[in-house]
Amino acid sequence: RQTISLFSSLPPTPLDEPFSVNGAYIQDSHPQKxxxxxxxxxxxxxxxxxxxxxxxxxxELYDAKNxxxxxxxxxxxxxxxxxxxxxxxFGFGKGKSSAPAVIEDPRSxxxxxxxVSGTGANRLGAELLARNIRPGCVWIPDPTWANHHTxxxxxxxxxxxxxxxxxxxxxxxxxxxxxxxSESARKNDVVILHACAHNPTGADPTREQWDALAxxxxxxxxxxxxxxxxxxxxxxxADKDAWAIRHFFNDMHMPEFCVAQSFSKNFGLYGQRVxxxxxxxxxxxxxxxxxxxxxxxxxxxxxxxxxxxxxxEIVRTVLADQRLRERWFEDLTTMSQRIQRMRHTLYDELLKxxxxxxxxxxxxxxxxxxxxxxxxxxVLAIREEYHIYMLKSGRISISGLNERNVGYxxxxxxxxxx
Ligand code: PLP
Numbered sequence: 304r305q306t307i308s309l310f311s312s313l314p315p316t317p318l319d320e321p322f323s324v325n326g327a328y329i330q331d332s333h334p335q336k337x338x339x340x341x342x343x344x345x346x347x348x349x350x351x352x353x354x355x356x357x358x359x360x361x362x363e364l365y366d367a368k369n370x371x372x373x374x375x376x377x378x379x380x381x382x383x384x385x386x387x388x389x390x391x392x393f394g395f396g397k398g399k400s401s402a403p404a405v406i407e408d409p410r411s412x413x414x415x416x417x418x419v420s421g422t423g424a425n426r427l428g429a430e431l432l433a434r435n436i437r438p439g440c441v442w443i444p445d446p447t448w449a450n451h452h453t454x455x456x457x458x459x460x461x462x463x464x465x466x467x468x469x470x471x472x473x474x475x476x477x478x479x480x481x482x483x484x485s486e487s488a489r490k491n492d493v494v495i496l497h498a499c500a501h502n503p504t505g506a507d508p509t510r511e512q513w514d515a516l517a518x519x520x521x522x523x524x525x526x527x528x529x530x531x532x533x534x535x536x537x538x539x540x541a542d543k544d545a546w547a548i549r550h551f552f553n554d555m556h557m558p559e560f561c562v563a564q565s566f567s568k569n570f571g572l573y574g575q576r577v578x579x580x581x582x583x584x585x586x587x588x589x590x591x592x593x594x595x596x597x598x599x600x601x602x603x604x605x606x607x608x609x610x611x612x613x614x615x616e617i618v619r620t621v622l623a624d625q626r627l628r629e630r631w632f633e634d635l636t637t638m639s640q641r642i643q644r645m646r647h648t649l650y651d652e653l654l655k656x657x658x659x660x661x662x663x664x665x666x667x668x669x670x671x672x673x674x675x676x677x678x679x680x681x682v683l684a685i686r687e688e689y690h691i692y693m694l695k696s697g698r699i700s701i702s703g704l705n706e707r708n709v710g711y712x713x714x715x716x717x718x719x720x721x
Contacts, residue, residue, distance in 0.1 A: 380417020
């Protein structure tokens with residue numbers, strides 16, 4: 304009888320830091336504990352906040368008593384949802400596009416499939432490119448959302464990094480990025496770009512810098528891969544947050560690139576797993592979109608058959624109805640403004656305390672996260688002594704702050720940096 308399990312010598316796997324920090328926070332019974340670890344929106348009460356418009360749409364869907372509501376979707380996903388999702392990213396139907404004249408309708412250059420949220424879109428895109436384009440490598444920003452590494456490792460593509468963050472100026476390292484990609488990237492290499500609200504630093508390129516990045520990708524034949532996890536959530540304005548993608552598409556005529564779109568944060572539908580992968584194709588004599596769609600559906604079918612339908616129906620219901628859309632914009636404003644307010648309050652508190660250091664980046668950075676600027680020992684000390692949880696890089700989720708705990712957090716930061 305075999306006594307050793309087939310699984311007794313599995314290679315060690317890294318812990319997922321945001322989820323393990325969240326687990327440690329839940330276990331902690333300290334009354335003043337603060338969770339700045341996980342990237343989810345929290346209200347002023349520190350509670351989850353189902354968007355009001357989502358609750359309205361859910362009610363509408365429920366009342367409609369559609370007997371087909373639990374049926375299978377197409378492998379591609381919910382087509383009406385996909386068209387609305389693509390419109391949201393690319394701004395189709397919002398006036399003139401300067402896309403190359405060969406193709407009348409710029410929509411026809413984009414193949415969209417529904418995915419298991421943003422993670423699934425990143426994964427499917429990686430799988431598509433790994434199997435069919437065989438890129439020399441993928442260029443991943445350093446630092447980045449840690450799952451980019453896992454996703455591309457599993458897709459079997461060599462990973463290289465470009466220096467995204469300048470810790471002295473606490474902003475996007477434009478020179479370092481351009482230098483690295485100019486000197487070392489090769490044709491058909493993939494470049495991961497956070498479309499807005501870079502996770503974990505909250506530091507984004509300026510419009511001029513995006514323009515230079517697009518020119519570089521175009522000149523070198525690189526394949527941009529946009530990760531769009533915070534559209535509308537970052538600035539409160541869904542058009543503004545999609546600016547970089549639309550610039551690549553409309554103004555820079557970027558021939559082929561991918562967009563991984565998530566509705567986790569901007570609709571608060573984290574566990575519903577709503578997302579899409581959009582692949583932009585070259586306007587070509589031979590239309591490749593049908594083959595591309597078939598290839599994506601083949602990958603989806605073998606992996607999980609199709610994405611779940613519930614959350615996508617909610618998003619579709621909202622985006623298809625002008626009245627609900629307006630309500631969604633209001634909810635986006637509520638979330639993004641609360642985050643902005645918390646950035647300013649934390650900054651003001653640190654100024655009041657005369658905490659050593661320059662904290663201006665807290666208000667300059669955008670979105671859910673800030674690289675607060677604490678070292679790993681300081682992060683551990685703040686957890687040990689104050690029960691405040693953040694990632695060891697010093698990434699904090701601003702949405703974990705509220706009027707009641709922000710003074711306490713500022714005091715704790717002040718203490719550990721002195
Ligand atoms: N990409 C980035 C940069 C993220 O921060 C996240 C979530 O935190 C995701 C993708 C994917 O999230 P989800 O799979 O929930 O859509």
